[in-house]
Amino acid sequence: MKVGLLGFGKTGKAVASVLLEHNDFCLEWIYRKSSQLAHRSAAEFLDIHVQDPSEIISSEQICIEQLILEKPVDIIIDFSSSEAIHSYGEYAAHLGITIISAISHYTKQEISCIKKLGKLTKIFWSPNITFGVNYILFAAKFLKKINPYVDIEIVEEHFKGKKGISGTAQKMAEVLDLEDHKVNSIRVGGIVGKHEVIFGFPYQTIRFVHESISREAFGNGVIFAAKNLLTKPKGYYKYEDLLQEYFVQK
Amino acid sequence: MKVGLLGFGKTGKAVASVLLEHNDFCLEWIYRKSSQLAHRSAAEFLDIHVQDPSEIISSEQICIEQLILEKPVDIIIDFSSSEAIHSYGEYAAHLGITIISAISHYTKQEISCIKKLGKLTKIFWSPNITFGVNYILFAAKFLKKINPYVDIEIVEEHFKGKKGISGTAQKMAEVLDLEDHKVNSIRVGGIVGKHEVIFGFPYQTIRFVHESISREAFGNGVIFAAKNLLTKPKGYYKYEDLLQEYFVQK
Amino acid sequence: MKVGLLGFGKTGKAVASVLLEHNDFCLEWIYRKSSQLAHRSAAEFLDIHVQDPSEIISSEQICIEQLILEKPVDIIIDFSSSEAIHSYGEYAAHLGITIISAISHYTKQEISCIKKLGKLTKIFWSPNITFGVNYILFAAKFLKKINPYVDIEIVEEHFKGKKGISGTAQKMAEVLDLEDHKVNSIRVGGIVGKHEVIFGFPYQTIRFVHESISREAFGNGVIFAAKNLLTKPKGYYKYEDLLQEYFVQK
Amino acid sequence: MKVGLLGFGKTGKAVASVLLEHNDFCLEWIYRKSSQLAHRSAAEFLDIHVQDPSEIISSEQICIEQLILEKPVDIIIDFSSSEAIHSYGEYAAHLGITIISAISHYTKQEISCIKKLGKLTKIFWSPNITFGVNYILFAAKFLKKINPYVDIEIVEEHFKGKKGISGTAQKMAEVLDLEDHKVNSIRVGGIVGKHEVIFGFPYQTIRFVHESISREAFGNGVIFAAKNLLTKPKGYYKYEDLLQEYFVQK
Numbered sequence A, B, C, D: 001m002k003v004g005l006l007g008f009g010k011t012g013k014a015v016a017s018v019l020l021e022h023n024d025f026c027l028e029w030i031y032r033k034s035s036q037l038a039h040r041s042a043a044e045f046l047d048i049h050v051q052d053p054s055e056i057i058s059s060e061q062i063c064i065e066q067l068i069l070e071k072p073v074d075i076i077i078d079f080s081s082s083e084a085i086h087s088y089g090e091y092a093a094h095l096g097i098t099i100i101s102a103i104s105h106y107t108k109q110e111i112s113c114i115k116k117l118g119k120l121t122k123i124f125w126s127p128n129i130t131f132g133v134n135y136i137l138f139a140a141k142f143l144k145k146i147n148p149y150v151d152i153e154i155v156e157e158h159f160k161g162k163k164g165i166s167g168t169a170q171k172m173a174e175v176l177d178l179e180d181h182k183v184n185s186i187r188v189g190g191i192v193g194k195h196e197v198i199f200g201f202p203y204q205t206i207r208f209v210h211e212s213i214s215r216e217a218f219g220n221g222v223i224f225a226a227k228n229l230l231t232k233p234k235g236y237y238k239y240e241d242l243l244q245e246y247f248v249q250k
Helices: A010-020 A064-070 A084-094 A108-117 A131-146 A167-175 A216-229 A239-248 B010-020 B064-070 B084-094 B108-117 B131-146 B167-175 B216-229 B239-248 C010-020 C064-070 C084-094 C108-117 C131-146 C167-175 C216-229 C239-248 D010-020 D064-070 D084-094 D108-117 D131-146 D167-175 D216-229 D239-248
Strands: A002-006 A026-032 A055-058 A075-078 A098-101 A122-125 A151-158 A183-187 A194-200 A204-212 A235-237 B002-006 B026-032 B055-058 B075-078 B098-101 B122-125 B151-158 B183-187 B194-200 B204-212 B235-237 C002-006 C026-032 C055-058 C075-078 C098-101 C122-125 C151-158 C183-187 C194-200 C204-212 C235-237 D002-006 D026-032 D055-058 D075-078 D098-101 D122-125 D151-158 D183-187 D194-200 D204-212 D235-237
Touching: A002 A010, A002 A064, A010 A026, A010 A216, A026 A064, A064 A084, A075 A084, A075 A216, A084 A098, A084 A108, A098 A216, A108 A122, A108 A235, A122 A216, A131 A167, A131 A194, A131 A204, A131 A216, A131 A239, A131 B131, A131 B204, A131 B239, A151 A167, A151 C183, A167 A183, A167 A194, A183 C151, A183 C183, A183 C194, A194 C183, A204 B131, A216 A239, A239 B131, A239 B239, B002 B010, B002 B064, B010 B026, B010 B216, B026 B064, B064 B084, B075 B084, B075 B216, B084 B098, B084 B108, B098 B216, B108 B122, B108 B235, B122 B216, B131 B167, B131 B194, B131 B204, B131 B216, B131 B239, B151 B167, B151 D183, B167 B183, B167 B194, B183 D151, B183 D183, B183 D194, B194 D183, B216 B239, C002 C010, C002 C064, C010 C026, C010 C216, C026 C064, C064 C084, C075 C084, C075 C216, C084 C098, C084 C108, C098 C216, C108 C122, C108 C235, C122 C216, C131 C167, C131 C194, C131 C204, C131 C216, C131 C239, C131 D131, C131 D204, C131 D239, C151 C167, C167 C183, C167 C194, C204 D131, C216 C239, C239 D131, C239 D239, D002 D010, D002 D064, D010 D026, D010 D216, D026 D064, D064 D084, D075 D084, D075 D216, D084 D098, D084 D108, D098 D216, D108 D122, D108 D235, D122 D216, D131 D167, D131 D194, D131 D204, D131 D216, D131 D239, D151 D167, D167 D183, D167 D194, D216 D239
Parallel strands: A002 A026, A002 A075, A026 A055, A075 A098, A098 A122, A122 A235, A151 A183, B002 B026, B002 B075, B026 B055, B075 B098, B098 B122, B122 B235, B151 B183, C002 C026, C002 C075, C026 C055, C075 C098, C098 C122, C122 C235, C151 C183, D002 D026, D002 D075, D026 D055, D075 D098, D098 D122, D122 D235, D151 D183
Antiparallel strands: A151 A194, A194 A204, A204 B204, B151 B194, B194 B204, C151 C194, C194 C204, C204 D204, D151 D194, D194 D204
């Protein structure tokens, strides 16, 4: 599968390194705003010894539609910014290119745009594309479905400087329908990221815990999405849709 | 629902107390080997102020078939011993009584007997009937199904005197296809019971943790099974079958 | 050592059972407000087969000074109420009886009274007399002393109904000089009691975790205090004073 | 304080970066076997913008005694190999240079050499120089001293490829006098390093947990040692000696 990546910040770099090291994917190009590193190969820059072209291209050189035309790909992975979808979405969708977006927040208008694109191609969006966080959310959601009155609290731990409640904890609270004060945020030292969902029953306790080790986890989340979309028809997909499948089939 | 309970050891007592305090169930009788407490009411003995007859009856007074005939019930809950199924299984099944068994180990012959009874009535068996342990096992099983090559280890912690690997951890290892040395048993002090399944991915870790607070958790497991069997057709059921349903329905 | 116990609520009963099962202590009497169980033996009531008199005596029958006179003891253990100290403190202190108080809150006036008694006898006070909680607090206090700028947060978990921040967590926050929002209280299901102090360093994290299994832990805390006071001179002691000793001796 | 560093592998680099970013230390030089990076500045190589010379020097260019003579330092930090002590130990000690060694294993002969050097200068050795691991070990050791019969187990978790029991867990087991089977090693995914010491009492559980986030933790351990040795007389020191001090002073 030929892949194009949008965004080459800290997370973009980690995702690129995971894609480069995976044999089923060929990273054709990386498209970014900055002209820094332009024309260099991401593989060489990241010191990974593979043949993928992985050319770093700046939006100052060429518009994204032109790039897609010249160097076609099967999948576009979007780690750039929410408005980017307007610049490539329709064009890519008409060409049947699968879109995997890991943008944290979309406006209502952007979300409606994404859903429309699902009529033309496969489009997947997850604000936290890490596999583990989504699996825990899925398992927690059904645990609550089975026990609607169970007490639930969330503990999320991050490095000292992190502002506000983590986006992932907010999403969890939303899906589990928890009041704000049920999310407990710990901010100490250099903790990379830990999320714990605690289910308190009268005579037993269940905990789902996710610990992040490094940003490369986002790359693995992308690969999970890409592989699971392969056999799917056109449509708009969320993480839950891909996970659900494994439980439905006997 | 009228309920009869087999067994009145420590766990049987805890289960009785949970059933007595639940309005949807009426505990008709408790059947046990010992003649201790015979003819007393379990409700009175356990100091729970409800109207359930909950008569404690010894196998020295009356055979189980006679008891079922004289004081009919909708559900039989078995916390006694593995061979008990032979004394009441066929009789109860022909009367269409639902059977919920929490026996830890059955012989092959007994298991085949149970499966046959599933053609006559609803019969459910779980060697550890706690809801939480089974939910974790379910979530873990599917996590492995999605990631067949993920590294998995189990840590189980119990009070000092507990011999051997816990039955629950053994079951987990079996379902997750783990080698023996992947189960780590901690035996210290008075820990009631904790099971942790650790999934190690390259860039993230997922943990499912179950902590037991008291034996009453078995009672809640029975109630979950009883309620979920209500709308089911005849057949032999495991915990997984009841959980699966929640994931299948959209 | 002959012991008298004040208070026979849930915690008092658990403490009595631990004292009864310990060979070095003889539980002479239990003094309580209620006249319920009066004149019965606590050993018999708790179904513990030992010879300790352990007579349950009500304050309606006899005043505490008279009781001490008639049935002398070496140690008085106070699990009753804060004002009790006024009824027996001076009298017992003049007789050289060691006083171990586990009262949760004393008024300023009562604290000053206790400190004065330390000139006459050995008197020990701990609002949470559990050994583990105090050891963790001790270890945490010195960890902060060594690293004054480390980030610290507390997570305390208890059963759903528990109101407000736990007294133990409050004490911890006070000793570690933490702002209120650094204490995170989880209230779910039937959790007996868990306290975790998290120290976040830039490149590592240290956690001290205490989990309560049952109230008998208070009894063991009493025994630790009693044994460690044995060789001490007259004075007013806190848990920290007893622990410190182990670190000072090479 | 002028500092010289021996060793520039992964850990050496992490230690160098912590030293460079700390104002109280000036990293004069790094001495290593390999001639790679020779004459470059570690600050520049690690992209840290400070004035420390931090020259990388190979043992192929100059012998260590000559280097010490030409570019004198107050402290030598040894992250190289066990035999290195023979090449610089006596020379440095005679000059009164403080030696901080983080070598994992020394032979008996090397240990006796180190102890002798303690008559000439301040010399500190810790096989795992991370502050947190040593603090936990210290707190655990005294907890056992106070409760000699408490049940203890260790759980250590590391990335899949790590062979054998971790050196830190071995040290812990040795200090706490635990049998081999009380150390439980988990090997899954990419876990950086976690050590948990579990103390099981009949009615409560205490856990000390240390989690490593990155190798820079070794650098902070070095700084702790260097600062605490400042005011000490000549002698051979272990981590415990430095920690003890905080507990002794009132």
